Amino acid sequence: MIGTHTVTMTPQGASQTVDISCLVDEVSIHHGRDDTSSQPDASSCTLDLSVDTTSVVFPATLDVGATITVTTTVGATTRTRFAGTVTDISQGWDDAGEETPNAAIAQVIAMGSLAALGHRTVGDAPWPQQLDGARVKAILAAAGVTLDPLTSDPGKVQILARDVDSQPALDLAQGVADDASGLLWATRAGEIRYADSDHRRNAQPALELDACDVLVTPTWHRTSEGLINAVSIGYGVAASGSDQPRYTASQAASVGKYGTWGISTSTQLAALADATAMGSLLLTRNATPVWILGALPVDMASLSEADTLTLLGFELGSLMSVTGMPAAGGVPTSAALWVEGWQETLAWGVHEIELLVSGYCRTAPPPRWDDVQPTDTWDSRSGTWDDAACLGPLVNLGRWNDQAATTRWNTVPSTVTWDNYQPTN
Numbered sequence: 040m041i042g043t044h045t046v047t048m049t050p051q052g053a054s055q056t057v058d059i060s061c062l063v064d065e066v067s068i069h070h071g072r073d074d075t076s077s078q079p080d081a082s083s084c085t086l087d088l089s090v091d092t093t094s095v096v097f098p099a100t101l102d103v104g105a106t107i108t109v110t111t112t113v114g115a116t117t118r119t120r121f122a123g124t125v126t127d128i129s130q131g132w133d134d135a136g137e138e139t140p141n142a143a144i145a146q147v148i149a150m151g152s153l154a155a156l157g158h159r160t161v162g163d164a165p166w167p168q169q170l171d172g173a174r175v176k177a178i179l180a181a182a183g184v185t186l187d188p189l190t191s192d193p194g195k196v197q198i199l200a201r202d203v204d205s206q207p208a209l210d211l212a213q214g215v216a217d218d219a220s221g222l223l224w225a226t227r228a229g230e231i232r233y234a235d236s237d238h239r240r241n242a243q244p245a246l247e248l249d250a251c252d253v254l255v256t257p258t259w260h261r262t263s264e265g266l267i268n269a270v271s272i273g274y275g276v277a278a279s280g281s282d283q284p285r286y287t288a289s290q291a292a293s294v295g296k297y298g299t300w301g302i303s304t305s306t307q308l309a310a311l312a313d314a315t316a317m318g319s320l321l322l323t324r325n326a327t328p329v330w331i332l333g334a335l336p337v338d339m340a341s342l343s344e345a346d347t348l349t350l351l352g353f354e355l356g357s358l359m360s361v362t363g364m365p366a367a368g369g370v371p372t373s374a375a376l377w378v379e380g381w382q383e384t385l386a387w388g389v390h391e392i393e394l395l396v397s398g399y400c401r402t403a404p405p406p407r408w409d410d411v412q413p414t415d416t417w418d419s420r421s422g423t424w425d426d427a428a429c430l431g432p433l434v435n436l437g438r439w440n441d442q443a444a445t446t447r448w449n450t451v452p453s454t455v456t457w458d459n460y461q462p463t464n
Contacts, residue, residue, distance in 0.1 A: 040347040041340055042113035044120075044385045046086065051104035059098065062088045064386065066109055068121050070151075070227065071355045071380020073333070073395045075402050076265065078213040079224045079355060079380065082151030084109060084121040089133065089144045097145055103128060107149040111351060111390065114344050118351040120383065122229040123149040152229040156182055156209035165202035168309055170194030171219035175212050175233045182208035184231055189450050192235035194219065197309040199276065218306040220317060224355045234356060240404045240444040241433055242358040244375055246349045250363040254336040257361070259370040267325035268293035269301035274314035286314040293326035320405060324429075329401070330370055335361065335394040350392070353378045358399070358432070375399040375432045400429035409440050 046063045047056045067085040072078070084107060090097060102125065109121040127148040133141065161181035166174060172194030176186045196219050203211065209223075212233075216223045220236040250257065268290040273283035283305055293300075302321065308314050339347065353359070355378065362373040376396040384391040410433055435441045451460075 040113055040342050040344050041388060041390045042111040042118075042347070042351075044387075044390070045110045045112065047108045047110075048098070048101055049106040049108075050100035051102070051106075053100070056108075057098060057100070059088075059101065062090055062095070062097065064089055065389075066121075066383075066385040068109065068383040068385070069380070070121070070383070071224070071378075071395060073380060075379065075397045078216055078222065079153070081154035081157075082121060082123060082225060082227075082229075084123055084149045084151075086147040086149070087144075088147065089142045091142055097130070097143065101125070101128070101145075101147065107147070109385065111385070113347050113351065116348050118348065119228045120351070120385070121149070121151070121227065123151040124155070125149045126154070151225050152184075152231055153209065153223070153225050156184070156212065156231075157207050159183065159208045160205040161208045161211065162203035162206050166200060168197055168200045171196050171198050171215050171221055172233055172235055174198045174215050175221070175223065178208050178212045178215070179231065184208075186231070186233060189447070190230070190445070191233040192221070192238055192444070194221070194233075195235045195237055196313040198307045199309045201307070215307060218308055220320075222356070226354055237404050237444050239356055239358075239377065239402060241410070241441055242356075242443045243435060244358045244360040244432060245353070246346060246359045248335075248337070248346075248359065248361050250361065250365070252338050252341055253361070254338050257332055257335065257364055259330045259332055259367075261328050261330050263297070263300070263328060264331075265325055266293075266297060266300040266328055267302050267321050268297065269299050270318040270321050271301065271303040272308070272314045272318050273305035274308040274311060284311070286311060286318050288318050288322060290322045290326040293322075297328075323405075324401065329398065331398065332361075332374060332376065332396060335376075335396055337392050337394060339390045339392060353381075353394075355380060359394075359396075360432075377402060399432060403429050404444075406430045406433075409438075 044066065045058065046060045046066065048059050049056045063086050065087045068082065070082045072080065088097065105125045107123055107125060108119065110117050110119050125147055128145065130143065130145045133144050159182040161178060166177055170193055172192050179186055198215055198219065212223050222234040224234065225231050271285050271287045273285050275284050277283045306314065337350065342350065357378045358375060359378060360373065360375045364372045366372050376398065378394055379397050380395040382393045410430065412434065433441065
């Protein structure tokens with residue numbers, strides 16, 4: 040279903056919003072990331088505008104520093120698609136000929152909230168050893184950004200004490216996120232959040248698409264990209280004149296089959312246990328090439344209103360599934376997929392979205408004993424616990440433990456108790 044798109048502009052230092060939708064010919068949006076190993080880029084939005092110079096001109100307040108908001112309304116519901124600040128403007132002239140009015144054309148580029156962190160330097164006071172979520176919170180607070188504890192995670196690993204001098208907040212925060220297997224990201228509306236390594240635990244698919252809802256037949260790729268079968272991870276404080284201590288390990292069967300594909304990195308991890316867990320997970324996830332489905336161009340016109348609103352409500356890390364894909368060799372015919380980002384084009388009567396996705400097991404947290412089905416016993420399972428690094432999307436058994444990591448007691452209505460709690464699927 041194709042909704043109605045609106046583009047508004049708020050001049051820098053002003054509170055009044057101006058609707059500039061009638062000047063916009065096309066909107067292009069990029070949000071998130073297109074892989075599972077990098078931190079998300081700042082969202083970007085490009086507006087292509089034109090005006091008939093005989094009757095209309097561009098607003099003088101459409102300038103660098105203005106705020107741009109793009110929304111799509113379906114039925115009675117409006118979803119924000121982008122919110123950010125204008126960084127670039129170019130203007131030109133379209134000489135259309137004697138019988139057609141001349142037109143002024145312009146292109147406006149706006150960037151999301153993460154971009155501003157790249158030019159805010161912090162580091163006046165040293166930070167103590169602390170959890171990764173707490174360190175990211177401290178970095179962003181020094182840059183003037185307050186993380187909401189209801190939507191950002193506290194962290195799972197200890198980060199070394201550090202004293203820095205005038206470094207970009209974005210680089211510092213993303214460095215912590217990389218070392219802690221977390222994610223620094225921004226919502227569609229521009230709210231900055233931190234997701235720790237446990238953030239995606241127990242998520243349930245919010246939307247199921249059939250292959251007929253995808254504009255082209257999905258293509259699977261299986262390559263050596265991302266293959267890791269040997270790790271060397273630095274952790275802790277280096278002794279005087281020495282390098283950091285290191286955790287090293289390899290996966291012999293994978294090395295024997297594919298040769299050595301090693302990774303060596305220095306981290307801010309304080310503890311050997313955390314470096315060991317990181318190395319073990321890297322080897323288990325990446326010792327064998329996997330089938331990757333990189334992008335899904337969705338047929339928006341064919342979706343129901345409910346499915347359209349669900350899709351437009353996706354954030355980075357939302358979970359969906361695709362079924363009914365053709366059988367071709369050994370590739371899956373259905374898959375649970377994380378939304379890592381999207382590329383989007385909006386125009387009058389047009390809404391094109393290409394979802395950037397990753398397989399469930401690429402970034403799902405490793406299972407715990409509580410995640411295993413009650414009927415699953417050691418006698419019925421082959422292999423080891425390390426081999427079970429991913430069990431796939433878990434069945435909701437009606438327990439509080441089945442809820443996604445982002446559901447916390449302080450986000451639940453006060454009337455909900457253990458006796459009347461009803462988990463959602």
